[in-house]
Structure formats: C-alpha cells, structure tokens
Amino acid sequence: MAHNFVPLPDQPPPPASVGTVAWIRANLFSGWVNSVLTVLAVYVLVTALPPLINWMFISADWVGTGREACDSGGACWVFVANRIDIFIYGFYPNDQIWRVDAIFIGLFLLTAPLFFKSFKYKVWLGGFIIFIYPIIGFILMRGGMFGLSGVETAKWGGFTLTLLLAGVGCIAALPLGVVLALGRQAGNMPIVKSMCVLFIEFWRGVPLITVLFMSSVMLPLFLPEGVNFDKLLRALIGITLFQSAYMAEVIRGGLQAIPKGQYEAADALGLGYWRKYGLIILPQALKIVIPGIVNTFIALFKDTTLVIIVGLLELLGMVKASLGDPAWPDVSREGYVFAAFMFWICCFSMSRYSQWLERKLHTGHKR
Amino acid sequence: MTANAQPAPKSEVMIELVGVNKWYDKFHVLKDINLEVRKGERIVVCGPSGSGKSTMIRCINRLEEHQKGQIVVDGIELTNDLRNIETIRKEVGMVFQHFNLFPHLTVLENCVLAPMWVRKTPRKEAEQTAMMYLEKVKIPDQAKKYPGQLSGGQQQRVAIARSLCMNPRIMLFDEPTSALDPEMIKEVLDTMISLAESGMTMMCVTHEMGFAKTVADKVIFMDRGQIVESNPPHEFFNNPQNERTQLFLSQILNH
Numbered sequence: 288m289a290h291n292f293v294p295l296p297d298q299p300p301p302p303a304s305v306g307t308v309a310w311i312r313a314n315l316f317s318g319w320v321n322s323v324l325t326v327l328a329v330y331v332l333v334t335a336l337p338p339l340i341n342w343m344f345i346s347a348d349w350v351g352t353g354r355e356a357c358d359s360g361g362a363c364w365v366f367v368a369n370r371i372d373i374f375i376y377g378f379y380p381n382d383q384i385w386r387v388d389a390i391f392i393g394l395f396l397l398t399a400p401l402f403f404k405s406f407k408y409k410v411w412l413g414g415f416i417i418f419i420y421p422i423i424g425f426i427l428m429r430g431g432m433f434g435l436s437g438v439e440t441a442k443w444g445g446f447t448l449t450l451l452l453a454g455v456g457c458i459a460a461l462p463l464g465v466v467l468a469l470g471r472q473a474g475n476m477p478i479v480k481s482m483c484v485l486f487i488e489f490w491r492g493v494p495l496i497t498v499l500f501m502s503s504v505m506l507p508l509f510l511p512e513g514v515n516f517d518k519l520l521r522a523l524i525g526i527t528l529f530q531s532a533y534m535a536e537v538i539r540g541g542l543q544a545i546p547k548g549q550y551e552a553a554d555a556l557g558l559g560y561w562r563k564y565g566l567i568i569l570p571q572a573l574k575i576v577i578p579g580i581v582n583t584f585i586a587l588f589k590d591t592t593l594v595i596i597v598g599l600l601e602l603l604g605m606v607k608a609s610l611g612d613p614a615w616p617d618v619s620r621e622g623y624v625f626a627a628f629m630f631w632i633c634c635f636s637m638s639r640y641s642q643w644l645e646r647k648l649h650t651g652h653k654r
Numbered sequence: 655m656t657a658n659a660q661p662a663p664k665s666e667v668m669i670e671l672v673g674v675n676k677w678y679d680k681f682h683v684l685k686d687i688n689l690e691v692r693k694g695e696r697i698v699v700c701g702p703s704g705s706g707k708s709t710m711i712r713c714i715n716r717l718e719e720h721q722k723g724q725i726v727v728d729g730i731e732l733t734n735d736l737r738n739i740e741t742i743r744k745e746v747g748m749v750f751q752h753f754n755l756f757p758h759l760t761v762l763e764n765c766v767l768a769p770m771w772v773r774k775t776p777r778k779e780a781e782q783t784a785m786m787y788l789e790k791v792k793i794p795d796q797a798k799k800y801p802g803q804l805s806g807g808q809q810q811r812v813a814i815a816r817s818l819c820m821n822p823r824i825m826l827f828d829e830p831t832s833a834l835d836p837e838m839i840k841e842v843l844d845t846m847i848s849l850a851e852s853g854m855t856m857m858c859v860t861h862e863m864g865f866a867k868t869v870a871d872k873v874i875f876m877d878r879g880q881i882v883e884s885n886p887p888h889e890f891f892n893n894p895q896n897e898r899t900q901l902f903l904s905q906i907l908n909h
C-alpha cells in the first residue's frame with residue numbers, strides 16, 4: 288500500500304483587512320478600560336488642539352517689520368522672521384553668510400550619493416566627509432586665508448553653532464568611542480584596559496555642565512600666562528571627550544552581543560586583530576547598537592544648549608538673548624516654540640534616519 | 655602511543671603534538687597528548703563529551719593555548735609568536751559545529767574575505783576560486799544570499815567552501831554535523847568525503863562512525879584528556895584494545 292506523496296497546491300493567505308468599524312471596535316473599544324481611555328484621549332485632543340492651532344496658525348501674524356504688526360492675538364511669527372538671520376547664523380557678518388550656506392549645501396550635496404545603492408565609492412566619500420570636509424568647513428568658516436576675511440569664533444552662533452557642536456561632537460566621539468570600547472575589552476593588555484576604564488568612568492561620572500564650566504573657567508588657571516586657546520575649541524574638546532565615554536559604553540554593549548564563534552571563525556581564517564575587528568566584529572556590533580548610538584547623538588544634540596554657561600550662544604541661547612530686546616516685548620512663547628521646533632525637526636530626522644539604516648542593514652536572521 | 659600509520663608512506667609530517675598538556679585554571683584538560691598526522695592522512699577523533707576533543711583540535715590552530723609540550727604544524731612550532739600563529743592559521747582551515755558564517759556578508763563575500771585580505775588575492779580571482787568551491791559543495795546558486803537565508807546543511811557547506819578558499823593544507827572539523835538534521839548530515843558528509851578523496855589532510859571530531867569507517871586512515875579515541883586508543887578503523891571497530899573503547903563503542907553503535 289504505497290502512497291505517493293502529493294504536495295498540496297499553494298493557496299493565497301486569508302484576507303487580513305477588515306472594515307473600519309471592526310478595526311475601531313477591535314482597537315479602540317475592545318474593553319471598558321480601553322473605551323474609557325479612548326474617550327478621555329479624544330476629549331483632551333478636542334479641548335487642547337483647536338486653541339493651539341488657532342494660536343499657531345489661524346490668528347497668527349506672519350509678515351511685518353515690528354511688534355506692531357502683531358495685533359491679531361495669535362502668535363507673532365514676525366519676530367522669528369525678523370530675527371531668523373541671527374537665530375541661524377549668530378553674529379556672523381551679514382555679507383559673509385554665503386560661506387556658512389556653502390558649507391551646509393556642500394555637505395548636503397556630498398551626503399546625497401550615500402543614499403544611492405548603485406554609488407560605488409561610498410567608503411571614500413564617507414571618509415572624505417568625516418575627515419577632510421570638517422577641515423575645509425573650518426577654513427571656510429574661520430577665514431583669514433585664501434582671501435577670505437577672518438571671522439573669529441566668538442561671532443559664530445545660532446543654529447550654525449548648534450550643528451557645529453553636535454556634528455563635531457558626534458563625528459569625533461564615534462571613533463574615539465570605538466577605540467575606548469576595544470581598549471576596555473583588551474583583557475590581555477591590563478594597562479590599556481585600566482586606562483580606558485578610568486577614562487570612561489571619569490567622563491561618565493561628571494555632568495556635561497561641569498565639564499564645560501571646567502574647560503572655560505578652570506583650564507585657564509592651569510595654563511601658563513598668556514596662553515589662551517579658543518573658547519569654542521575648549522568646549523568642543525570637552526563635549527567630544529564627554530560624548531566618547533558614552534559612545535564607548537554603547538559600543539561595548541554591541542561587542543558583547545557578538546557570539547564567540549564569530550571571533551573564532553575570524554581567527555581561524557587568519558584575519559588578525561585589526562581585520563577581525565574591522566571587517567567582522569565592528570560592522571556587526573555597530574549595526575546592533577545603531578539605536579543606542581543615535582540615542583546618544585540625540586541627547587548630545589540637545590545638550591549643546593548647555594554651552595550657554597560658557598558664553599557661547601547656540602540656537603536657544605540666541606533666542607533667549609533676543610527675547611530681551613525692548614523693541615520686541617512679550618514674544619517669548621514664539622521664540623521658545625521656534626527653538627523647540629528646530630530641535631524637534633533635527634532629532635526626529637536622526638531617529639528616522641537610524642530606522643532607515645537599521646532596515647537597510649538587516650540581512651536576515653542571525654546565527 | 656603514536657600509531658604506525660601506514661598510508662602515504664614516509665611522507666611529510668603535517669601536524670605533530672609531543673607531550674601536549676593544557677589546563678583550564680586547575681582543571682587538567684589535555685594530558686600528555688602525542689600525535690602525528692602525515693600529509694594526506696585523515697584522522698577521526700571520537701570520545702565521550704567533555705573528553706577534550708574540541709580542546710585538542712583547537713590547540714592546533716591556537717584558538718586555545720597549550721601550556722606544556724610542543725605543537726608543530728606544517729613545520730612551524732606554535733609559540734606565542736603572533737607571526738607564526740598567523741602563518742599557521744593561513745594554512746589550517748577550520749569548520750565549526752555552529753558554522754560561524756559572517757551573517758552581515760553574503761555567501762560569496764564570506765568566501766572571498768580572507769583570500770582578499772589575508773592572501774591579497776585580487777577580487778576577480780578570489781571570486782572565481784570561491785565560485786569553484788561553491789560548485790564543489792553544490793551551492794553555487796546561493797552565492798548572493800545571506801547565511802541567514804540558508805538551511806543548516808547549506809550553511810555548513812558554505813563554511814567548508816569558505817575554509818577551502820584559503821587553499822589550506824590542513825582541514826580541521828569540530829563536530830561539523832552534530833547541529834544538523836539527519837537529512838542535512840548526509841549532504842555535509844558527502845562534501846567531506848569528496849574532500850577526503852581529493853587528498854586533503856583532515857582531522858575531524860565526529861561521532862559519525864560510518865564516516866570514520868569509510869574515510870579515516872586512523873581513528874583516535876579520547877577520554878578524560880587522554881588518547882586512549884589510536885588505530886586504523888577496521889582494527890578500531892572490530893578489535894578495540896581498551897576496555898574504555900569497547901564500552902564507548904557498544905554505547906554508540908547499539909542505540
């Protein structure tokens with residue numbers, strides 16, 4: 288009685304979509320707790336949203352030259368529109384603003400090819416953006432050579448400064464964090480290891496605000512008379528070291544998630560220490576910790592506002608400074624909403640970018 | 655204890671272990687291991703769990719460090735000299751129980767990585783070699799896939815191809831089939847048999863006694879860190895000398 292094995296034909300999956308009503312019932316009113324919460328949420332939205340929308344858009348004033356233009360009772364966006372140059376560029380000389388624009392447009396154009404699959408020189412371009420472009424950008428910003436007029440760093444400010452602090456902090460802290468994380472893992476080099484542990488634990492133990500304060504107030508006390516290096520540079524170094532300690536711990540988490548077999552397979556192929564980490568371990572570890580890395584990036588992005596205590600005025604600092612202007616009384620709400628909006632856009636973009644990156648790098652199940 | 659291996663007479667010695675001892679802290683894992691593997695010889699290592707089979711085979715490419723005795727591979731002694739270790743690892747391929755493919759790279763990239771970075775083979779040439787070996791293990795059509803998209807048997811065959819791409823003179827296998835379903839064991843064993851037929855020097859930890867009978871020149875039985883018996887397969891299976899071996903064989907063959 289031999290039966291032949293006859294595979295059943297493939298069939299389409301059952302339809303998953305259900306009607307709107309069924310969806311609402313299943314998701315919003317599935318039980319009494321759910322129903323109460325739904326009603327409560329709807330109530331809050333209905334009471335809070337219309338006045339907010341009214342203030343922000345419907346009865347807001349958009350064009351004008353002074354405070355008088357704002358008489359309709361809504362938000363006075365005229366203030367933001369009038370101060371936008373200061374908010375974005377700080378005290379950078381007006382006729383030189385193109386230099387800042389050029390840097391950002393250049394960065395944008397350079398980054399764009401990285402998003403295309405078919406582009407072949409991603410590694411080279413990425414390296415250029417990370418290592419060479421900041422130097423070009425600095426020369427353009429600072430000037431004083433190649434016929435560009437010099438603009439001292441004290442005049443840099445606003446959103447430009449925010450991006451600068453966050454960008455340099457992130458880009459410089461990433462490789463430093465990798466080195467520290469690897470150092471902390473180096474069990475066969477006890478001195479290197481303890482130095483890394485000491486460094487990480489020290490910088491993670493102090494608040495950023497202390498670091499900034501020390502860098503600007505205490506550091507000059509230890510430096511010889513007359514040696515005075517740039518306030519912005521000091522803040523940047525402080526932020527970078529601070530950030531690298533956090534980065535190191537995030538990356539170490541990723542390193543620990545890599546199975547021992549990966550190290551052994553790399554060793555067995557004779558890859559050696561640097562290629563083992565560079566080609567096998569770090570690509571996987573960094574991919575795992577993308578959410579953690581972006582998380583620290585976002586935290587740093589917002590922490591840049593702390594540089595105000597050493598007298599650097601980034602976006603929020605500029606907004607705050609402008610609020611004191613007697614020509615523009617009573618516009619603090621608008622100023623803060625604008626600043627919050629700018630920060631939110633940036634942080635949200637970073638978050639979306641990380642999700643995109645995670646999806647792109649996903650290569651099926653791990654073994 | 656070194657058996658008088660008969661095949662490939664008087665050919666060069668590829669692996670030589672002399673009085674090798676190893677401890678994990680106070681735990682004595684390997685006790686006075688003496689072993690000689692000649693070119694083209696195929697050695698099967700078996701023994702109960704925890705007897706030190708993996709530890710011994712991993713000492714040969716220095717995934718584990720031995721504390722006493724001498725290990726000479728392909729004429730180079732394994733010491734703490736990193737350069738010696740790297741030279742030996744280039745010549746010794748290893749296949750693991752859990753495949754250990756690199757999940758972030760495609761099958762082809764897994765295969766060309768080491769030749770390109772360690773041997774400095776140009777990409778084109780490395781890819782050709784890789785495709786040749788992938789054909790040998792019968793999965794050239796999977797080259798563009800990621801390891802996570804393959805079955806266990808296919809992954810293990812990729813792992814074998816990956817090792818072969820380095821053109822090793824010796825292949826080590828540590829229970830290559832024990833993480834696989836029965837149906838897949840055969841495809842991996844077939845690959846290993848054809849590799850053995852090509853004259854590769856092989857050392858294989860396995861409990862596949864059929865494989866040992868057909869392929870091995872010598873079967874080694876280990877227990878508690880010692881080599882208890884080392885004989886050609888027909889002798890090993892039909893006329894085991896040691897009581898411990900007899901017990902092991904009766905357990906493994908009659909279940």
Ligand SMILES: Nc1ncnc2c1ncn2[C@@H]1O[C@H](COP(=O)(O)OP(=O)(O)OP(=O)(O)O)[C@@H](O)[C@H]1O
Pocket residue numbers: 678681683701702703704705706707708709710
């Ligand atoms: N890293 C380690 N630290 C301490 N003890 C270890 C370590 N690795 C293995 N051992 C011990 O050494 C002994 C030999 O281990 P080994 O892995 O070589 O056994 P095996 O013969 O390969 O066993 P199996 O058939 O289960 O793979 C075991 O008792 C094990 O507990």
Ligand SMILES: [Mg+2]
Pocket residue numbers: 707708709828829
């Ligand atoms: Mg084992």
